[in-house]
Amino acid sequence: MVAFSCSEDESTAPDEDTDAFDRKAMLINWADNIIIPAYTAFDDKAEMLLVETQSFTADPTVSNLENLRSVWMAAYLEFQNVSMFEIGKAEMLNYRNRINVYPTNASEIESLIASGNYDFSLPSTVDAQGFPAMDYLLNGLASSNDETVAFYTTNTNAQNYKDYLNALAETISTLTKTVLNDWKGDYRDTFVNNTSSSASGAVDKLANDYVFYYEKALRAGKVGIPAGVFSNDPLPEKVEAFYKKNISKQLALKALQATQNFFEGKKFNGSAKGESFKSYLEYLNTIKNGENLGNLISAQFETAKTSLKGLNDNFVLQIETDNPKMLAAYNELQRNVILLKVDMLQAMDINVDYVDSDGD
Amino acid sequence: MKKLIYPAVALSLFFASCSSDDDAVIDDQNIDIPSNYVFERGGESTVQYKGQTTRLQMTAELVKSFMDFDTATEESLLNMFAHEKGANDFENSDLNASGKNIKSKTAASATYFSTNAVESAAIKADFESFISQQVNVVFPNENTVAEPGVAGQVADGSKVRYVDGKGLENNQAFAKGMMGALLADQMLNNYLSTAVLDEATNREDNDNNVLDGDNNYTTMEHKWDEAYGYLYGDPSIPTANPNSVLGDSDDRLLFGYLGVVNSDDDFAGLAQTIFDAFKTGRAAIVAGDYQLRDEQIDIIKEGVSTIIAVRAIHYLQAGKNAIAEGNVKGSFHALSEGYGFLYSLRFTQNPATGAPYVSPAEINEFKTQLMARNGFWDVTPETLDNISEAIASAFNFTVAEAAN
Numbered sequence: 001m002v003a004f005s006c007s008e009d010e011s012t013a014p015d016e017d018t019d020a021f022d023r024k025a026m027l028i029n030w031a032d033n034i035i036i037p038a039y040t041a042f043d044d045k046a047e048m049l050l051v052e053t054q055s056f057t058a059d060p061t062v063s064n065l066e067n068l069r070s071v072w073m074a075a076y077l078e079f080q081n082v083s084m085f086e087i088g089k090a091e092m093l094n095y096r097n098r099i100n101v102y103p104t105n106a107s108e109i110e111s112l113i114a115s116g117n118y119d120f121s122l123p124s125t126v127d128a129q130g131f132p133a134m135d136y137l138l139n140g141l142a143s144s145n146d147e148t149v150a151f152y153t154t155n156t157n158a159q160n161y162k163d164y165l166n167a168l169a170e171t172i173s174t175l176t177k178t179v180l181n182d183w184k185g186d187y188r189d190t191f192v193n194n195t196s197s198s199a200s201g202a203v204d205k206l207a208n209d210y211v212f213y214y215e216k217a218l219r220a221g222k223v224g225i226p227a228g229v230f231s232n233d234p235l236p237e238k239v240e241a242f243y244k245k246n247i248s249k250q251l252a253l254k255a256l257q258a259t260q261n262f263f264e265g266k267k268f269n270g271s272a273k274g275e276s277f278k279s280y281l282e283y284l285n286t287i288k289n290g291e292n293l294g295n296l297i298s299a300q301f302e303t304a305k306t307s308l309k310g311l312n313d314n315f316v317l318q319i320e321t322d323n324p325k326m327l328a329a330y331n332e333l334q335r336n337v338i339l340l341k342v343d344m345l346q347a348m349d350i351n352v353d354y355v356d357s358d359g360d
Numbered sequence: 361m362k363k364l365i366y367p368a369v370a371l372s373l374f375f376a377s378c379s380s381d382d383d384a385v386i387d388d389q390n391i392d393i394p395s396n397y398v399f400e401r402g403g404e405s406t407v408q409y410k411g412q413t414t415r416l417q418m419t420a421e422l423v424k425s426f427m428d429f430d431t432a433t434e435e436s437l438l439n440m441f442a443h444e445k446g447a448n449d450f451e452n453s454d455l456n457a458s459g460k461n462i463k464s465k466t467a468a469s470a471t472y473f474s475t476n477a478v479e480s481a482a483i484k485a486d487f488e489s490f491i492s493q494q495v496n497v498v499f500p501n502e503n504t505v506a507e508p509g510v511a512g513q514v515a516d517g518s519k520v521r522y523v524d525g526k527g528l529e530n531n532q533a534f535a536k537g538m539m540g541a542l543l544a545d546q547m548l549n550n551y552l553s554t555a556v557l558d559e560a561t562n563r564e565d566n567d568n569n570v571l572d573g574d575n576n577y578t579t580m581e582h583k584w585d586e587a588y589g590y591l592y593g594d595p596s597i598p599t600a601n602p603n604s605v606l607g608d609s610d611d612r613l614l615f616g617y618l619g620v621v622n623s624d625d626d627f628a629g630l631a632q633t634i635f636d637a638f639k640t641g642r643a644a645i646v647a648g649d650y651q652l653r654d655e656q657i658d659i660i661k662e663g664v665s666t667i668i669a670v671r672a673i674h675y676l677q678a679g680k681n682a683i684a685e686g687n688v689k690g691s692f693h694a695l696s697e698g699y700g701f702l703y704s705l706r707f708t709q710n711p712a713t714g715a716p717y718v719s720p721a722e723i724n725e726f727k728t729q730l731m732a733r734n735g736f737w738d739v740t741p742e743t744l745d746n747i748s749e750a751i752a753s754a755f756n757f758t759v760a761e762a763a764n
Contacts, residue, residue: 088686091685091686091687092686092687094515097515097517097518101518119503119505121505122503122504122505122513123505123513123514123515123520123521124503124513124520126515126518126520199681199684199685200684200685205685353681353685
């Protein structure tokens with residue numbers, strides 16, 4: 001108590017009323033130059049995915065299967081550019097969980113296909129839909145192309161397999177159009193005008209969504225959980241695109257690049273940069289006279305990228321042959337959790353709005 | 361929160377200054393207060409609370425069975441609630457062999473319910489209705505997307521929650537409500553009441569070392585330990601030093617939440633305060649110092665009531681934040697837990713008044729507000745703030761301190 005009263009006269013609040021950063025300019029750069037173009041690009045890919053899925057199910061051949069696989073992979077990579085924006089309609093739809101919960105639940109998928117009766121809007125089906133479910137149906141049913149195609153031709157349930165695959169692609173496309181159309185409609189203005197520096201302000205909200213994504217979906221989901229950071233043993237079956245096998249690194253790198261680009265305010269189409277977390281930190285730096293946090297974070301993104309690039313294309317193989325290297329990459333990703341979640345959010349006076357759930 | 365922390369700090373500083381030559385502490389009235397909850401007579405422990413452990417285990421298994429969509433029935437869950445000796449209600453055969461059950465001790469304390477059978481019956485019926493609602497309304501809609509007025513699933517991040525038509529998870533209401541209606545009520549309003557501790561010749565027997573039948577304890581000692589067992593009775597919690605597993609036990613009832621509250625800087629020390637009071641009060645009984653015992657009872661009543669109030673506010677505020685962000689369905693899990701803790705508030709006891717911190721009438725009014733129209737689908741942030749403020753103002757902490 002005494003200690004507190006001693007410091008009364010020297011306690012100052014340096015950033016009170018002095019933070020005049022143009023939040024609106026940042027929100028406009030985010031919405032117009034990054035988020036909407038990224039959704040537009042993914043929407044195109046999702047539509048192609050739907051078209052190729054319908055082609056394959058109309059004419060299930062090995063050649064159509066291979067086309068579909070390559071479009072599926074392109075769309076999955078493109079999705080990494082929008083996964084972090086779980087705000088507005090995306091949040092309401094539980095968008096990320098409906099597109100990319102993994103590991104997918106193969107036995108549940110099989111039983112839904114057998115019954116022919118499913119509703120993907122049911123939250124309990126998140127692990128039976130999205131890209132991971134398509135991964136299972138395109139890459140996980142059998143070891144050869146001919147055997148895979150047979151599920152869609154000669155299998156007694158072939159029609160159900162085809163219907164299910166179509167429903168998966170349709171759902172990805174429909175959800176994406178719903179989110180994109182909302183951004184193109186009223187939500188863009190709602191978002192850029194919500195400049196308040198409170199928990200409900202757009203900057204605070206998206207900052208939280210962004211850090212949450214980086215911490216939970218990217219660092220933990222793509223690397224930490226399969227590497228066994230949160231369990232007694234490594235869990236290689238929990239890698240992203242488990243059945244495709246050799247693209248888990250590519251997906252992780254794409255996601256990491258997307259989070260770095262967003263941090264630096266890089267326009268989605270082009271290399272120009274606008275107002276961003278990084279420019280905000282630079283601005284705060286000029287008034288706080290501290291370390292250049294923005295540069296530290298950018299440098300750490302580069303370090304983490306280098307570390308990821310050194311891994312096997314197939315994280316399952318990486319974990320099984322040399323897991324310490326996987327853990328080292330995790331550590332580099334983790335360093336930016338601290339810089340982003342603690343240092344950056346504190347500098348911006350943004351409260352973390354999520355906590356680890358108490359498990360029940 | 362400062363008021364509650366003071367006794368512990370003052371006590372522990374005082375203890376520290378005179379405990380250098382022994383790990384047992386001697387206070388100025390020459391009472392031995394052991395460092396752990398260890399009390400013996402003739403070299404044998406006098407501490408025993410098997411009945412409490414049984415009821416905590418029954419509660420835990422019943423709560424788990426609420427989510428057993430495939431095999432649980434209304435009858436099987438009601439049988440677990442009102443278990444009869446020998447009936448095959450539980451997986452754990454020790455529980456089946458027991459003659460104890462949950463229902464008979466729900467809203468059954470000497471202080472609040474001995475002459476209040478009407479309310480006691482109504483509360484028991486509430487818990488039975490959580491069971492019936494779960495089986496008859498939520499189970500059939502296992503594969504339905506919840507809507508206002510329609511039971512079913514809601515997404516909570518990557519988790520799935522199962523709610524009734526008002527957005528309430530009946531399993532959460534039951535589990536969090538039990539912490540008050542069974543645990544706190546038996547502990548604070550029954551075993552720690554003078555009506556029970558000092559019943560009949562308990563004081564005289566305790567003073568004269570007259571033991572309870574063949575047991576190695578006096579009746580008063582045992583009553584105190586039964587109160588202790590409602591907080592620390594889960595089998596994963598060591599009797600002597602329960603706080604050694606604080607935040608790390610299998611308990612999902614009051615002790616589990618004591619760990620959560622204690623980990624909030626605003627309430628750090630609460631677990632130690634409560635444990636010290638239990639230990640000191642038990643030592644006071646051994647020494648026949650009933651004034652010291654009663655001082656500890658007041659500390660326990662305030663401390664355990666605080667756990668319930670802090671979590672009620674915490675969850676109501678978490679729900680409010682989700683609603684304010686436009687994520688109405690994402691608020692249901694927090695609000696369901698908040699509803700259960702609000703229910704439990706009726707069983708708290710303010711030692712200054714001998715009554716709940718918030719009046720039962722006010723609590724009922726709050727429950728009505730939460731469940732009005734379509735319940736959590738319609739509840740407003742203003743309502744949640746008003747309830748939170750009303751609870752906090754009855755205690756010595758703020759909504760902000762409890763919310764974070």
